[in-house]
Amino acid sequence: MSEKPKLHYFNGRGKMESIRWLLAAAGVEFEEEMIETREQFEALFQDGNLPFKQVPVVEMDGMKLVQTKAILQYIAAKYNLYGKDIVERVLIDMYVEGTTEFMEVIMSQPFLQNVEPGMQIDVLVQKAKMCYLPVYEKVLRDHGQDFLVGNQFSWADIQLLEAILMIEEKSANVLSNFPLLQDFKERISEIPTIKAFLLPGSKRKPQPDEKYVQTVNAVLQMYYKVAFNFRIN
Numbered sequence: 306m307s308e309k310p311k312l313h314y315f316n317g318r319g320k321m322e323s324i325r326w327l328l329a330a331a332g333v334e335f336e337e338e339m340i341e342t343r344e345q346f347e348a349l350f351q352d353g354n355l356p357f358k359q360v361p362v363v364e365m366d367g368m369k370l371v372q373t374k375a376i377l378q379y380i381a382a383k384y385n386l387y388g389k390d391i392v393e394r395v396l397i398d399m400y401v402e403g404t405t406e407f408m409e410v411i412m413s414q415p416f417l418q419n420v421e422p423g424m425q426i427d428v429l430v431q432k433a434k435m436c437y438l439p440v441y442e443k444v445l446r447d448h449g450q451d452f453l454v455g456n457q458f459s460w461a462d463i464q465l466l467e468a469i470l471m472i473e474e475k476s477a478n479v480l481s482n483f484p485l486l487q488d489f490k491e492r493i494s495e496i497p498t499i500k501a502f503l504l505p506g507s508k509r510k511p512q513p514d515e516k517y518v519q520t521v522n523a524v525l526q527m528y529y530k531v532a533f534n535f536r537i538n
């Protein structure tokens with residue numbers, strides 16, 4: 306029997322959360338090694354085998370996987386959540402890229418300084434309503450099917466649900482003008498593996514709090530002072 310994947314990351318959402326969602330949706334149990342200190346972070350890379358010295362790191366199938374997108378693509382392909390041909394695959398990639406882009410803006414928000422918090426949330430919600438959600442509503446309307454791609458449950462559906470729930474945390478009625486996305490949310494949330502992941506006590510992480518932000522800042526040290534540049538256009 307193969308070992309459970311082991312996820313190395315902070316005890317919070319960040320770039321690992323979509324990986325947690327995808328594994329959970331695929332029905333794969335996993336373990337987590339939470340990074341709390343700079344020493345732990347550096348120890349991860351001491352053998353020199355991890356090229357970018359960044360997390361997420363996922364140990365699975367005898368490999369230490371890095372780079373979030375590559376990890377997600379591997380898991381999606383392995384568990385048949387990545388379409389049946391290259392046309393479906395590119396659609397899944399396109400839809401996933403859209404949700405990733407949006408979730409990354411939300412994710413970086415607690416680490417930004419000198420921007421008034423209410424202002425950030427207003428901009429995010431407006432952008433979701435005007436630019437992102439209409440794309441997915443239209444896809445569902447145009448083909449009239451239950452899932453985004455190929456009439457089959459895929460990584461694109463999983464990540465869209467993750468993104469919808471994240472936006473709803475900022476604005477509860479954000480789906481009010483998107484009836485097909487409301488139905489989509491209900492439908493995908495009922496898939497047994499996802500339903501279980503949405504229950505309290507699962508490995509799904511809560512919204513970032515002060516402690517999470519402090520830990521990430523302390524572990525990554527200088528990194529956040531230079532890496533984030535908030536784009537609102």
Ligand SMILES: N[C@@H](CCC(=O)N[C@@H](CS)C(=O)NCC(=O)O)C(=O)O
Pocket residue numbers: 319320358359360361371372373374525528
């Ligand atoms: N392209 C990488 C970026 C990963 C990344 O920026 N990770 C951050 C934590 S969320 C990190 O480890 N930063 C430390 C560094 O770059 O030195 C991915 O998508 O996995």
